Amino acid sequence: MTAACSNETAQGGASGTKAGGSSQADPATSEVPDGSQEEEEPPADPALAALVNKTHPLQNSYAPDDLVAIEVPTIFQNSEVNQLRKGAAEALKELFAGAEKDGYKLYARSGYRSYETQQALFADYVSREGEGAANRYSARAGQSEHQTGLAMDVTSDSVSKGLTEQFGETEEGRWLAENAHLYGFIIRYPKGREDITGYIYEPWHIRYLGNELATKVFESGLTYEEYLSGNEAS
Template structure:
């Protein structure tokens, strides 16, 4: 789903959590920020270090990132590594990536085995979050497993998905599997 290129959430704020970024990427919309603060605090209370690795991403930043991949590796490779401009959930302020303060596995497949990801997979729903791109469900979501990428949908919906064992928002909301780019 493409977001209008001019769309900027009106209520971007910096959550009071451990930050592993600066600039626009430390921002989330107000609802997501408040839920993130509750989740990060609960993780810390469970002895799990969690950092905000990337939040809001403007259309301009998406364009620069995507074009960088295209010039380095070509468009086909770029499309597997980066959302096209206007297609990133990060532009909405409702999604963010977590880190664990270490960094060796940040944004890598091995992050899935780190305590922050293991804890988030088991507990994020209690704060209204889903792991948006689960393992092996890329034919439905259009993205390979991102154990670090969380999306806010509210406690009620996230809990319902968990209870019913539904892995993707596409299935939960009855949407078509992610189509290719137009």
């Protein structure tokens, strides 16, 4: 069993939790932080800010042209998933160095995934779990942030290098949640926001947005979907 982005593993840490539900704040009434409605220079690379989810899929053919091998501890001997776009790879290296400086050892488990890889993984998941379950915990091809080359699944020894909700309770997971934005990443699928993001809580999945945008999203306390819709409304 796998989680939304952990399709290569057979463990089912995330499957027991029903995230989301009626405790969810109404996104329409969520406050937009001061300053978020200011005119801003568009990012040098608009793709860095791209929203990718179940209603905003990527084109089948999309593949980043600047993928590089990441230079941090990895888990799999898989050259595809051990890649990110260049800027994200550099930021990840700094993030891991920052964690190590504070005494925490992180591992990069799964980064870039091509459309074809995601297609095969989702089909495999459907065959084992059924389509309903698969769509909740995994992504259809084109709907995975991993295809952007800007998302990475991060783990630690304290959860046996797996992808499980427990990671959010570990010292490494807490450090990640508190510090990722300083390196340009956000925790993309926060707890209790399944009905907005479309995915269960994934404390291990980080998305690169660049330092400025990641910090704004972090400080807003919103999901990326809510953050963007707040800005659009301005």
